[in-house]
Amino acid sequence: MSLPAAFLAEVQRLILRERRFDDPLSTLAFGTDASFYRLIPKLVLRVEAEAEVVALLKLAGQHRVAVTFRAAGTSLSGQAISDSVLIVLGDNWNGREIRDQGAQIRLQPGVIGAAANAVLAPLGRKIGPDPASIAAAKIGGIVANNSSGMCCGTAHNTYHTLAGMRLVLADGTVLDTEDPHSVQAFQASHAVMLQQLAELGRQTRANSALAAKIRHKYRLKNTTGLSLNALVDYDQPLDILSHLLVGSEGTLGFISAVTYHTVPEHPHKASALLVFPDVESCCRAVTVLKQQPVSAVELLDRRSLRSVQDKPGMPEWVKDLSANACALLVESRAASQSLLQEQLQLIMASIAHFPLEKQVDFSADPVVYNLLWKIRKDTFPAVGAVRRTGTTVIIEDVTFPIEQLAEGVNRLLALFDKHGYAEAIIFGHALEGNLHFVFTQGFDSEAEKARYEAFMQDVAQLVAVEFGGSLKAEHGTGRNMAPFVELEWGADAYQLMWQIKRLLDPQGILNPDVILSEDRDIHLKNLKPLPAADAIVDKCIECGFCEPVCPSKGLTLSPRQRIVIWRDIQAKKRAGIDTSELEAAYQYQGIDTCAATGLCAQRCPVGINTGDLVRQLRARDANSQRSADWLANNFQRTLQGARLMLQVANGARRLLGAPLLGRTSAALSKASQGRVPQWTPAMPQPLQRLHLPKANDDARPRVVYLAACVSRAMGPATGDSEQMPLLDKTRALLEKGGFQVVFPDDLDNLCCGQPFASKGYAEQAERKKQELIDALLQASRGGLDPIYCDTSPCTLRLMQDGLDARLKLHDPVKFIREQLLDRLHITPQDKPVAVHVTCSTQHLGEAQGLIDIVRRCTSEVVIPEGIHCCGFAGDKGFTTPQLNSHALRSLKDAVQHCDEGISTSRTCEIGLSQHGGIDYHGLVYLLDRVSQARA
Numbered sequence: 001m002s003l004p005a006a007f008l009a010e011v012q013r014l015i016l017r018e019r020r021f022d023d024p025l026s027t028l029a030f031g032t033d034a035s036f037y038r039l040i041p042k043l044v045l046r047v048e049a050e051a052e053v054v055a056l057l058k059l060a061g062q063h064r065v066a067v068t069f070r071a072a073g074t075s076l077s078g079q080a081i082s083d084s085v086l087i088v089l090g091d092n093w094n095g096r097e098i099r100d101q102g103a104q105i106r107l108q109p110g111v112i113g114a115a116a117n118a119v120l121a122p123l124g125r126k127i128g129p130d131p132a133s134i135a136a137a138k139i140g141g142i143v144a145n146n147s148s149g150m151c152c153g154t155a156h157n158t159y160h161t162l163a164g165m166r167l168v169l170a171d172g173t174v175l176d177t178e179d180p181h182s183v184q185a186f187q188a189s190h191a192v193m194l195q196q197l198a199e200l201g202r203q204t205r206a207n208s209a210l211a212a213k214i215r216h217k218y219r220l221k222n223t224t225g226l227s228l229n230a231l232v233d234y235d236q237p238l239d240i241l242s243h244l245l246v247g248s249e250g251t252l253g254f255i256s257a258v259t260y261h262t263v264p265e266h267p268h269k270a271s272a273l274l275v276f277p278d279v280e281s282c283c284r285a286v287t288v289l290k291q292q293p294v295s296a297v298e299l300l301d302r303r304s305l306r307s308v309q310d311k312p313g314m315p316e317w318v319k320d321l322s323a324n325a326c327a328l329l330v331e332s333r334a335a336s337q338s339l340l341q342e343q344l345q346l347i348m349a350s351i352a353h354f355p356l357e358k359q360v361d362f363s364a365d366p367v368v369y370n371l372l373w374k375i376r377k378d379t380f381p382a383v384g385a386v387r388r389t390g391t392t393v394i395i396e397d398v399t400f401p402i403e404q405l406a407e408g409v410n411r412l413l414a415l416f417d418k419h420g421y422a423e424a425i426i427f428g429h430a431l432e433g434n435l436h437f438v439f440t441q442g443f444d445s446e447a448e449k450a451r452y453e454a455f456m457q458d459v460a461q462l463v464a465v466e467f468g469g470s471l472k473a474e475h476g477t478g479r480n481m482a483p484f485v486e487l488e489w490g491a492d493a494y495q496l497m498w499q500i501k502r503l504l505d506p507q508g509i510l511n512p513d514v515i516l517s518e519d520r521d522i523h524l525k526n527l528k529p530l531p532a533a534d535a536i537v538d539k540c541i542e543c544g545f546c547e548p549v550c551p552s553k554g555l556t557l558s559p560r561q562r563i564v565i566w567r568d569i570q571a572k573k574r575a576g577i578d579t580s581e582l583e584a585a586y587q588y589q590g591i592d593t594c595a596a597t598g599l600c601a602q603r604c605p606v607g608i609n610t611g612d613l614v615r616q617l618r619a620r621d622a623n624s625q626r627s628a629d630w631l632a633n634n635f636q637r638t639l640q641g642a643r644l645m646l647q648v649a650n651g652a653r654r655l656l657g658a659p660l661l662g663r664t665s666a667a668l669s670k671a672s673q674g675r676v677p678q679w680t681p682a683m684p685q686p687l688q689r690l691h692l693p694k695a696n697d698d699a700r701p702r703v704v705y706l707a708a709c710v711s712r713a714m715g716p717a718t719g720d721s722e723q724m725p726l727l728d729k730t731r732a733l734l735e736k737g738g739f740q741v742v743f744p745d746d747l748d749n750l751c752c753g754q755p756f757a758s759k760g761y762a763e764q765a766e767r768k769k770q771e772l773i774d775a776l777l778q779a780s781r782g783g784l785d786p787i788y789c790d791t792s793p794c795t796l797r798l799m800q801d802g803l804d805a806r807l808k809l810h811d812p813v814k815f816i817r818e819q820l821l822d823r824l825h826i827t828p829q830d831k832p833v834a835v836h837v838t839c840s841t842q843h844l845g846e847a848q849g850l851i852d853i854v855r856r857c858t859s860e861v862v863i864p865e866g867i868h869c870c871g872f873a874g875d876k877g878f879t880t881p882q883l884n885s886h887a888l889r890s891l892k893d894a895v896q897h898c899d900e901g902i903s904t905s906r907t908c909e910i911g912l913s914q915h916g917g918i919d920y921h922g923l924v925y926l927l928d929r930v931s932q933a934r935a
Helices: 005-014 024-030 050-063 113-123 139-144 180-189 191-206 208-219 229-233 237-245 279-289 302-308 316-320 337-350 366-377 379-386 402-419 446-466 482-489 491-504 559-574 580-592 599-603 610-621 625-633 635-656 658-671 709-713 726-736 754-758 762-779 792-799 812-823 839-843 847-857 881-887 891-895 906-916 923-929
Strands: 043-047 067-070 085-089 096-099 104-107 162-168 174-176 254-261 268-276 296-301 326-334 358-363 392-399 425-429 434-441 684-686 702-706 714-717 740-742 786-789 808-810 824-826 829-835 858-862 900-903 919-922 931-933
Touching: 005 043, 005 050, 024 043, 024 559, 024 580, 043 050, 050 067, 050 085, 050 162, 050 254, 067 139, 096 113, 104 113, 113 139, 139 254, 162 237, 174 180, 180 191, 180 237, 191 208, 191 229, 191 237, 191 491, 208 229, 208 491, 229 237, 237 491, 268 279, 268 337, 268 366, 279 296, 279 326, 279 337, 279 402, 296 302, 296 366, 296 402, 302 379, 302 425, 326 337, 326 358, 326 366, 337 358, 358 366, 366 379, 379 392, 379 425, 379 434, 392 446, 402 425, 402 434, 402 446, 446 482, 482 491, 559 580, 559 610, 580 610, 599 610, 599 839, 610 754, 625 635, 625 754, 625 762, 635 658, 635 684, 635 709, 702 726, 702 762, 709 714, 709 726, 709 906, 714 906, 726 740, 726 812, 726 919, 726 923, 726 931, 754 762, 754 792, 762 792, 786 792, 786 812, 792 808, 792 839, 808 812, 812 824, 812 847, 812 923, 829 847, 839 847, 847 858, 847 923, 881 906, 891 906, 900 906, 900 923, 906 919, 919 923, 923 931
Parallel strands: 043 085, 067 085, 702 740, 702 786, 786 808, 829 858, 829 900, 900 919
Antiparallel strands: 096 104, 104 254, 162 174, 162 254, 268 326, 268 358, 296 326, 296 425, 392 434, 425 434, 684 714, 824 931
8 A cells, every 4th residue: 555645745845855765675675674574665764853753743643654763773573664654863863962970961862872882981981771782773772672781680771761851752742851841831732641641650550460560570671562660660741751652662752862860881890601510500590699799690501602612712611511501601890990809709709609510710801801701792693603594593582580590491491492493592681580592483484484483472471471571671572572462461451551552642653563463463474584695695684783884874775785685686586576677776776885895794793794795796797807907917007097197187176276177077977977086185196106215234124115006106185284105204204213114026016906806806806916925925035024014905905815924914003003113202292183993904903003003192082983984995985986975974073173184094095084174194194293213
């Protein structure tokens, strides 16, 4: 059924065309969240202001159109999808306000949870919720799902740390509970609603059995159904209303801001891993630990430990544990080191009488600490990595009363065996009796669907009926548990939830069939297919963790969406469906605008690099092999051609002037579909033919300087405050540090192969890489001398897929950190400096090293939030400038008070300078300026 024409006409007047999506590719891409359900919206709208939400809700009510809100789409139970209108958050929902030295923080719904904690960290505070998805999940979703996490428990979730809320009801009315004028106006306009809420509260509190049940349910971690505890915890209707919105999953209103009471983030922490011989003793220990000063206690059953025991870096002893072993990962945090040691002694003394099969003592050493948590965090991806292609990974989320935790674990294990889920594992937040169990499920046959339904029915009976627990502890009810809400809560509570829903959303337009549904089979409908597409991406679970670091997200597709569309194309082809239109759209949306830098792999639970898929697709279309061969075989001429193009551009600037040249080149670039590069004021001047000095053998230590091809072709921009080329500046700094600088022979013919690899010419890329390795071996005297590469992407390219073990290759950060800093005396400058950590620097593990070096050189370091990749991507800043522009759209505001920016890639610095409004230089420029040679 299509959307009403009158509704669509009004929407067109309200929302700009570039923020309305109704084409098949976009609606399919947005039809996916992290759950195992799929609904294709008829219309996707990206909203940028509360006024737009208000107007859309009024229109939706007028035309009876269902709407669903989405923040990050990392929810797991089907609560962020729609077959009607999907409203997603744009860029302008990122406001935050710190109050009272961090005791409170006001946040808009588009703020990523980890970003909120980052601004609170200097004050020793954090928000209470700490979901596993906090690096991707946004505040809107964290509040709407009442998310918790490993350290959050029940005391620090959004419900219990809520200080205020700004919300929009289904009728478009705005209420800000912290604004007296807003409250007064709402009390006047919605007096009847508030009276009814107050009456529901009185009736609920007067019903002793129902009130007792509600209090019992929320003694546990519980997100099944609406937050009925609001009716027993509060008697003021505004308090009831705001707390009902917490955990309502967009079914009662839109949350446009929330104020949290923050919690302490203690700086000192230590972790231990305790392995018990069986589940019973492990769970008995949990009840003891609950009384101790612990911040987290994570349970891992033997199956979960077995799932990670063969992964690289795992301790050997994990393989030798007994068949019934069960482990607890225990963490304690404190405000001081001495207090932490006291706590650790108390904790260990409390469980000294328990037999242990294996014990890793408490350690604050980051190496030990991170390894223990890696065991815990790798369990979920381990199941995803071994699933059969076409199946999905399901992570369920239940709570048992802690005193019955052992029996609950054993009964769940028995259900796995009964229903044939041999790969299923159990882990969870043991202090709250909150267990996650992970299993793989196919939905491609009626038999598989029936198996899943029988299993879920048994789980529901076990958890909700026999144990009086929660079927959802922190993942939200969604569609997944909607048919079981009445089973868990009983008829009285269930009808009370419906009364609340009909009071606040009388037309039923807000996220229908989520939390409350009259369809008893809703959890078995619209199940998401995960068809085979390519071995590179087939393990993708579509969680969305990759999206915050993707430079094209919001311009075209994110990594998750690229995979979704490619899966659909492949499935349609196998079914004999014409995909030409979809593939034509995918060329630009999925392939041309992908930076292919692989940051997505760092965030992906199963390590998928979507850029690898894109490079493979580019290789499929790479039909200029002869040209690629010529360029590879005549690389010196290729560089000469690049210098000539820069020289022509420089001449055109002098002839036409910068403004006219900018407009002309932009038009030509657009008309040629990127084949003519776009000129900007940050465009480099050309470097002429290199004149490299011969090495003079003397007593100084030698370093081989590999100047990347961009450093050999591109000088500073005309208006740059630094006019010495990078090659000369680097050589001068190395010599200042007492090094003898040596260049490889025939340098202008050498290339790491990156320009060829990024275009899909793998054979030529590999050939150039091997030529360079051979030249470096010769220049470094068989690996005797260290090699300094002045561009991080080239360093990464050489180190990928293995580098000759004899070569000691360094990117700028590593060489400066390890071999140059101690040779220099640094006098820090008193000027703020912006730092851009390139994708390659992150892959090389040198991000913190770069930041630390800059901190030694200047009084203030600025790291712009939310910019993980600049999107220049080699030459895409020239040929697809919109990618670079989109990725850096927030840069100028973040760095406007800085004098300069620092990075480690010459091409990245072009785009950064253009969009930041300040000059970006290589790290060596700053270091040279503030340093002197040590005597």
